Amino acid sequence: MAAGSSRILRYLLFAFFGVMVLYFISSSSIPRPPIPAIPTEGFHWKGSTEGPTVDEVGGEKPGALNGQITSTAAVKASVASSQPLGTAAPMTPKPTLGLSPTVSTEGKMNATFVTLARNSDLWEIVKSIRQVEDRFNRNYHYDWVFLNDKPFDSTFKKVTSALISGTTHYEEIPEEHWSYPDFIDQERARKVREEMAEKKIIYGDSVSYRHMCRFESGFFFRQPIMNKFEWYWRVEPSIELYCDIAYDPFKFMADNKKKYSFVLSLYEYVETIETLWDSTKTYMQKHPEHLVKGNAMKWLSDDDGESYNHCHFWSNFEIGNLNWLRSPAYIDFFEQLDKDGGFFYERWGDAPVHSIAAALTLKKEEIHFFNDIAYYHVPFTHCPTGDQFRLDHKCHCNPKDNFDWKGYSCTTRWFDLNKMAKPEGWEDEKN
Ligand SMILES: Nc1nc2c(ncn2[C@@H]2O[C@H](COP(=O)(O)OP(=O)(O)O)[C@@H](O)[C@H]2O)c(=O)[nH]1
Numbered sequence: 175m176a177a178g179s180s181r182i183l184r185y186l187l188f189a190f191f192g193v194m195v196l197y198f199i200s201s202s203s204i205p206r207p208p209i210p211a212i213p214t215e216g217f218h219w220k221g222s223t224e225g226p227t228v229d230e231v232g233g234e235k236p237g238a239l240n241g242q243i244t245s246t247a248a249v250k251a252s253v254a255s256s257q258p259l260g261t262a263a264p265m266t267p268k269p270t271l272g273l274s275p276t277v278s279t280e281g282k283m284n285a286t287f288v289t290l291a292r293n294s295d296l297w298e299i300v301k302s303i304r305q306v307e308d309r310f311n312r313n314y315h316y317d318w319v320f321l322n323d324k325p326f327d328s329t330f331k332k333v334t335s336a337l338i339s340g341t342t343h344y345e346e347i348p349e350e351h352w353s354y355p356d357f358i359d360q361e362r363a364r365k366v367r368e369e370m371a372e373k374k375i376i377y378g379d380s381v382s383y384r385h386m387c388r389f390e391s392g393f394f395f396r397q398p399i400m401n402k403f404e405w406y407w408r409v410e411p412s413i414e415l416y417c418d419i420a421y422d423p424f425k426f427m428a429d430n431k432k433k434y435s436f437v438l439s440l441y442e443y444v445e446t447i448e449t450l451w452d453s454t455k456t457y458m459q460k461h462p463e464h465l466v467k468g469n470a471m472k473w474l475s476d477d478d479g480e481s482y483n484h485c486h487f488w489s490n491f492e493i494g495n496l497n498w499l500r501s502p503a504y505i506d507f508f509e510q511l512d513k514d515g516g517f518f519y520e521r522w523g524d525a526p527v528h529s530i531a532a533a534l535t536l537k538k539e540e541i542h543f544f545n546d547i548a549y550y551h552v553p554f555t556h557c558p559t560g561d562q563f564r565l566d567h568k569c570h571c572n573p574k575d576n577f578d579w580k581g582y583s584c585t586t587r588w589f590d591l592n593k594m595a596k597p598e599g600w601e602d603e604k605n
């Protein structure tokens with residue numbers, strides 16, 4: 175009896191081990207979700223005061239982190255979603271990581287995008303950022319500087335840094351760069367605003383618009399953060415970029431000795447700059463040493479400098495050299511204008527200010543028309559002329575909207591002054 179039951183026990187034990195072996199073999203072939211390899215905490219956009227930045231934890235290496243992420247942008251995107259991945263449900267779809275493959279950042283220029291914005295501009299500036307990234311910067315990862323007369327809030331920082339593939343910087347403008355200088359008669363300035371409001375001049379009654387124009391004319395390039403850079407590309411909210419930019423415009427500028435550039439030009443609203451040319455003449459008399467031989471004065475004036483024809487480059491788009499803006503030639507110009515008070519007693523815009531300075535203090539060859547940067551800022555479009563060009567550059571603008579050759583544009587004058595051949599088909603786009 176004892177021998178019989180021990181035999182049964184042995185059979186049972188064999189059967190049990192057999193079942194266990196079969197179970198292990200079959201379960202080891204069940205596919206398992208991969209274990210996420212992304213660190214789960216402590217990431218912050220550059221400029222944040224808490225915790226290490228992506229760069230500090232080595233996120234800048236393309237293809238790092240287990241091959242799951244291909245760029246700093248992707249790291250940031252995953253960080254911005256701030257999902258602690260160790261606790262995420264295994265089947266949750268991953269955020270769309272990795273735009274297209276990164277190119278080498280060797281030979282990158284000392285350059286940055288720069289945007290002046292309010293917190294309330296967030297949902298318009300993100301549209302611009304998305305376009306700049308998709309059309310260009312996702313392959314280059316240039317920095318982006320944000321400037322504001324108030325502190326940027328955490329939503330603004332979080333959303334913009336998640337979209338930008340380079341390092342982002344957020345700076346508050348010092349009060350002395352966004353207020354009335356002591357020599358300005360504020361009562362006189364107030365009366366001007368009332369008069370302009372009655373005449374329905376755009377932004378005529380706005381104080382903040384005047385501070386903005388003065389800041390863009392005289393101070394953005396002198397902010398401590400901007401001193402780190404040599405080149406800037408200005409981006410405003412709600413712009414569009416219509417074509418791929420498959421080369422580095424900063425490098426193009428440097429290689430071709432350019433200092434300032436534009437995509438749209440037009441005539442300024444005369445009521446806003448009645449005495450701007452008088453101040454310019456004072457500057458020209460005081461500082462003949464800054465007037466460069468071979469400059470573009472003929473683009474500004476049809477009578478050798480006696481009067482201004484109101485042509486200006488539209489400065490909501492600019493790629494330029496910061497050292498030129500920081501040069502005595504430019505600073506002396508700004509200071510003359512500032513003392514004369516037209517930022518407040520009229521409504522001088524930074525576009526004619528930058529344009530006049532560029533046309534007087536640079537050689538005309540140092541100013542570049544970026545035909546291949548197709549651009550929109552309400553209400554004007556630069557859509558490159560030529561069907562094949564637009565197809566080759568994957569453009570999505572309507573050629574009918576192109577402003578270049580219309581009567582109110584100054585770009586035809588620019589081509590004529592520089593003896594540049596106009597593209598085939600330009601005459602069909604005149605009207
Ligand atoms: N921080 C800040 N930025 C401003 C202010 N007003 C305008 N801006 C920015 O200055 C730039 C020009 O302003 P915008 O309203 O686009 O003027 P417009 O293009 O001439 O119609 C944009 O980048 C705005 O975001 C302001 O009061 N504060």
Ligand SMILES: [Mg+2]
Nearest residue numbers: 410411490551
């Ligand atoms: Mg604008």
